[in-house]
Amino acid sequence: MxxxxxxxxxxxxxxxxxxxxxxxxxxxxxxxxxxxxxxxxxxxxxxxxxxxxxxxxxxxxxxxxxERVPRAPLPERVDGIVVLGGALDTRITATRGVPELNDAADRMTAAVALSRQYPDARVLFSGGSAEILFEDISEAVAGRLLLDSLGLPADRLLLEDQSRNTWENAVFSRALAQPQEGEVWLLVTSAYHMPRAIGCFRVAGFDVVPFPVDYQTPSGPAVWRPSxxxxxxxxxxxxxxxxxxxxxxxxxxxxxxxxxxxx
Known part of the structure; x- marks a missing residue:
């Protein structure tokens, strides 16, 4: 509801x-x-x-x-990387058969870059379908197509395809990842979305290190200059x-x- x-x-x-x-x-x-x-x-x-x-x-x-959640220095060891959906156009993917990125593409490119920096880390992509009027594929389907094409080994990829919002991202990701005590997991999402995401993951009991990407605003006086x-x-x-x-x-x-x- x-x-x-x-x-x-x-x-x-x-x-x-x-x-x-x-x-x-x-x-x-x-x-x-x-x-x-x-x-x-x-x-x-x-x-x-x-x-x-x-x-x-x-x-x-x-x-x-x-600015609320700044990017902290990356840890030496990372066990897993959670990347939230929102960067893929599922309607285009479903009708054309190719994964299509939108303005939040940094979520996916950062996840791939981090997976190469930490070759032993698992990558959990979280994204279902938020469509209520028309049938659509889950974003996890499009995510798999893209990550496969970028060379991420299938045995490192975990797909969570049921979530429809940020709260469900957190709950279902924790259930799928089953993080163990002492493990380090990164959370990748857009910088403006990170405060809500980090709050949800804390309530869900999934301790993550925020890695904000997809910045939409400049820093300093340039923030006063519109596009x-x-x-x-x-x-x-x-x-x-x-x-x-x-x-x-x-x-x-x-x-x-x-x-x-x-x-």
Whole structure:
């Protein structure tokens, strides 16, 4: 139930959906001769779209998420590497038969690089299907295709294909990995997602060393300089809002150990 409600809620509060709803309500108000209300709603929608598209709002929202869990020096020995799904487009993979990476590709490339740096470590890829309206393959299927093509030996790969969100990533990964006392496991996911992920893994009882990747924001004064591609600015607002909502919801339901977890 939590999964379904979270999907529906997020669909309705996505930034661009909110803008469209406000604009639609403004248009209806104008048709009903509520001129002042219609202009206010339409103007608010236009203002929100302009701020998200042209300002550094997304960078400023995402930067605290990415800075929360810094990348620590790597340990000398690593027994396992957990890489969370989210970097593969399963619809393209299913229809074209080739694994296709998205903007979070660093999760996969970092996992392969780490597997070569630690040749004795197991690699656990965690990703099911989060689709609720259409049939889709699990991300683990696409992950296997990609990791096989990059030369990762099959006997080192563990595939967790049931998880639909970060909490299930943590619970099902622990059940599959069965980490033993004294083992060192790395957790690979996007930097902005790492606070929620590390909080979930702690509650699930899986002690991991965070290895954030896929940084979306620059450091220093450059964080105030928005992209010249306006859609990139909107995307950052989109993902930052989703992550903050996720942090609040997970904390309220006991899925993380803090509202804003840190390492």
């Amino acid at each position: 939590f999964f379904l409600l979270s999907k529906i809620f997020w669909y309705l509060v996505q930034p661009l959906v909110v803008v469209l709803i406000l604009a639609g309500m403004g248009f209806l108000a104008l048709l009903m001769r509520r001129r002042r209300l219609g202009l206010w709603l339409s103007g608010t929608a236009l203002l929100l779209l302009a701020v998200m598209s042209l300002s550094p709002l997304g960078l400023l929202m995402m930067s605290p998420l990415e 010249t591609a306006s859609i990139r600015n909107v995307e950052k607002v989109h993902f930052a809002i989703r992550e903050y909502i996720g942090l609040l919801a997970y904390w309220m339901t006991g899925r993380t150990d803090a509202l804003f977890p840190r390492a």
